Structures are given as C-alpha cells and as structure tokens.
Amino acid sequence: MDERIIYLVLAVLAFAVALNLKLTIAVLQAGRRERNAPSPLLVGEPVPPVSGRAVGQRGLRWPVTDGQPVALLFLSSRCPKCAGKLAELERLLPAAQRAGLAVWLISHEPAWRLRRFLGGRFPLSRVLRLNRRDYQLLNATAASPAYLFVNDAGVLEATGLIGDDNWLALRAQLSDAPAMEDQAA
Amino acid sequence: MITPPMFIAEILRYFVGLLLLAAAVAKLRGFDGFRANLTESFGVGAAYGGLLAPAVVLAELAAAALVLGAAVRPGMWAALCMFGLFTALLGYKFYTQSVVRCGCFGEAERALSGFDLLRNALVIAAIAAGLALGHTAGVPPHAAILAAALATIACVVTIHFHELAVLLGRPHG
Numbered sequence: 001m002d003e004r005i006i007y008l009v010l011a012v013l014a015f016a017v018a019l020n021l022k023l024t025i026a027v028l029q030a031g032r033r034e035r036n037a038p039s040p041l042l043v044g045e046p047v048p049p050v051s052g053r054a055v056g057q058r059g060l061r062w063p064v065t066d067g068q069p070v071a072l073l074f075l076s077s078r079c080p081k082c083a084g085k086l087a088e089l090e091r092l093l094p095a096a097q098r099a100g101l102a103v104w105l106i107s108h109e110p111a112w113r114l115r116r117f118l119g120g121r122f123p124l125s126r127v128l129r130l131n132r133r134d135y136q137l138l139n140a141t142a143a144s145p146a147y148l149f150v151n152d153a154g155v156l157e158a159t160g161l162i163g164d165d166n167w168l169a170l171r172a173q174l175s176d177a178p179a180m181e182d183q184a185a
Numbered sequence: 186m187i188t189p190p191m192f193i194a195e196i197l198r199y200f201v202g203l204l205l206l207a208a209a210v211a212k213l214r215g216f217d218g219f220r221a222n223l224t225e226s227f228g229v230g231a232a233y234g235g236l237l238a239p240a241v242v243l244a245e246l247a248a249a250a251l252v253l254g255a256a257v258r259p260g261m262w263a264a265l266c267m268f269g270l271f272t273a274l275l276g277y278k279f280y281t282q283s284v285v286r287c288g289c290f291g292e293a294e295r296a297l298s299g300f301d302l303l304r305n306a307l308v309i310a311a312i313a314a315g316l317a318l319g320h321t322a323g324v325p326p327h328a329a330i331l332a333a334a335l336a337t338i339a340c341v342v343t344i345h346f347h348e349l350a351v352l353l354g355r356p357h358g
Contacts, residue, residue: 007327014334021341025348053217131218 038140043158047150048137052104052128055111069152070102071170073162076144077109077117085145085162086121088171093126095174104128108135187328195324197315198257199336200343201264204308205249207344211291212242219288226278226285257320265312272305290344304346 041047073089075082089103096103105127107114114127130138139146145162149170158166212219220238223229229237248267251260271289278285279297287297289305324332342349 004325004327007331011327011331011334014331014338018334018337018341021338021345025341025345028352029348129217 038137040140041138041148041156041159043156045156046154047148047156048134049154050130050134050137052106052130052134055114055124055127055129067152067154068100068102070104070150071096072138072148072150073103073105074139074142074144074146074148075105075107075117076142077113079144082145083117086118089162090122092171092174093123099174101174106130106135106138108132187324190318191321191324192328192332194315194318194320195329195332196336196339197311197318198252198261198320199329199333200339201261201308201312201315202249202253203333203336203340204343205245205252205264205267207340208290209242209245209249212238212245212288215288215291216242222286222288226287227274258316261312261316261320265309265316268305268309268312272302272309275305276302295347298347300347300350304343307346308343 075085089105093103103126105122107127108130109117111129114129115124118124118127136142138148143161147158147160147162147167148156149158149166151157160166216238220234223234223237224231244263244267248260248263251257252264254260275285275287275289275297279299279302285297286295287301289301
C-alpha cells in the first residue's frame with residue numbers, strides 16, 4: 001500500500017481520537033456542572049454577594065445588592081414574553097427610584113445582544129452583566145421574565161415571575177407612592 | 186526520507202503552535218473574565234489590565250503564527266519566553282497566595298492547581314526539546330498532516346491536564 005495512504009489514514013484516526021477525547025471531557029464536565037448546579041434561592045435566605053458590570057461601564061459593581069432594597073429582574077432576549085415587559089419596567093423605574101428601590105436588569109448575554117434586545121426601551125445604565133456562574137447563583141432555573149426582591153440587609157424577600165401577585169402588589173405600591181406623598185404634602 | 190527526530194520536531198512544532206492558538210482563542214472567548222482576572226488575581230490595575238489583556242492575546246497569536254508559519258525558531262523562542270514568564274508568575278502567585286485563578290486555557294472558574302503548573306513545566310520541556318531538535322524544512326505533506334493530528338491529541342490532553350489527572354487519580358467504586 002502507498003505510504004502516503006497509511007500516513008493519511010493514521011492522521012484521520014488521530015484526529016478522531018482527539019475529537020473523542022475532547023467530547024468525552026466535555027460530557028464529563030457537563031455532568032459535573034449539572035451535579036454542582038446551584039439550587040434556587042429561598043425566601044428569607046441571604047442572596048449570594050455576586051458582582052456585575054453595568055453595560056458600557058468599566059467598573060465592577062460589588063456586590064450587586066449594595067445595602068439598599070433592590071429588585072433584580074431577569075429578562076432574556078430569547079424569551080418571547082420578555083420584550084413585552086420592557087415598556088412596563090421602564091415606566092416603573094422613576095417610581096422605584098423615588099421609593100428608594102434600586103432596579104437592575106440582570107443578564108449574562110453579550111452587550112451587543114442586550115443593546116439590540118432592549119432597543120432603547122430600558123436604560124442600559126440599569127443593566128448588569130454577570131458571568132454565567134454568578135448568574136446561575138441568582139437565577140438557578142434561568143427563569144424569565146422573573147424577579148428577586150432583596151431587602152437592604154441582602155435577604156431575599158420574594159421571588160417569582162414578573163406579573164404574579166407579588167409583582168402586581170409591588171407595582172401597585174409604587175403607583176400609590178406619589179399619591180400618598182401628595183396627600184402628605 | 187523522514188527521520189524520527191524530524192518527525193518528532195514536526196509534532197512538537199504543531200503542538201506548540203496549536204497550543205498557543207488554543208490559549209489565545211480561549212482568552213478571546215472569555216475576554217471580560219480574563220481581563221477581570223488580571224486585576225483580581227494578579228493585582229494589575231484596571232487601566233493596565235485593559236491594555237495587557239489584548240497584548241497577551243496578540244502575543245500568543247503572533248507566536249502561533251510564527252511557529253506554524255515560516256519563522257519556526259523565533260516563534261519557539263517566543264513561546265518559550267512566554268510560557269516561562271507565565272509559569273514563573275503563576276508559580277509565585279500559587280506559592281504566595283495559594284488560591285489564584287489562571288484562565289490560561291479558559292478554565293478561569295476553578296483555582297490554579299499543581300497539575301496546571303506541572304502541565305506548564307511539561308510544555309516548557311516540549312518547547313525546549315523542539316528547539317534542541319531543530320526544525321528541518323522539507324517534511325512531506327502527508328507526514329506533516331499526521332504530525333498535526335498527533336499534536337492535536339497532545340494539545341487536548343495538555344489543555345485538560347488537570348481534569349484528566351483528577352479523573353484518573355480518583356478511586357473507583
């Protein structure tokens with residue numbers, strides 16, 4: 001047999017071995033990640049002190065929950081319902097700010113995809129990008145559109161999907177805040 | 186006629202070139218994490234980190250291009266200097282801080298281990314062996330393809346050295 005054919009057959013076999021090794025390691029790592037996957041956060045437990053980076057800004061925000069009540073929102077560009085929530089969230093921002101509630105949209109998606117998804121309907125300065133591992137610590141089930149309400153002590157007060165009873169209660173509370181301030185004045 | 190030293194030198198050349206390429210690609214895929222790790226683990230200022238991170242990636246790409254291209258010897262020397270420097274720095278941090286993240290091949294989520302340092306030492310030995318054997322032009326294409334394939338296996342083993350060492354060292358049952 002031609003020597004070149006033997007070399008090429010051996011090369012194909014060697015490439016196949018390399019691919020097999022790579023895929024086997026990938027499967028093992030995926031299995032380990034699944035076993036070590038973080039469990040969903042429970043109400044009343046402290047939220048892990050993860051750090052994030054605001055889109056278009058250089059510095060890290062550490063921790064994300066920074067000594068004040070905070071609403072962490074989870075929206076994904078791949079979730080059909082999420083785009084429909086943006087207008088509501090943007091309307092909510094000024095009232096939340098007046099009430100001393102920090103609102104952050106949390107994502108692990110690339111900045112360019114977030115810009116395209118948000119399309120100016122939600123301020124990028126209120127978007128924090130986390131690495132995938134930290135994101136999973138906050139949102140283990142990758143739920144969206146979802147939220148976490150965290151109090152000023154960094155303890156989880158409520159969690160659920162945007163639009164559920166807790167969410168509607170918060171929205172009503174924020175809507176009433178200006179009226180109550182007016183009455184007080 | 187290809188001799189065993191020529192063939193081994195060719196395997197080492199592809200091994201070093203592909204390894205540098207894999208390192209650069211892994212850093213580019215997790216570029217933000219790599220830049221942040223320079224600050225967190227190595228105390229590089231944020232501004233310097235912004236300059237150093239792309240510089241490291243570019244240096245690795247350039248060395249890979251030299252090794253896989255026509256300037257093999259300068260490329261191997263550059264690779265030897267880079268791996269030597271990185272390993273010395275990592276070894277120092279590992280010794281003084283115990284917990285340090287490397288992100289050399291994209292494994293930034295776990296801390297640096299002794300296996301990673303051993304891997305780097307083996308890579309340095311491989312580069313030195315490649316330099317000692319020298320590069321001989323005129324390796325036939327079919328032999329070069331086989332050398333590249335064998336080097337690819339070595340690259341996969343090297344990149345996942347820690348995982349494989351842990352896996353093989355784990356008691357069964």
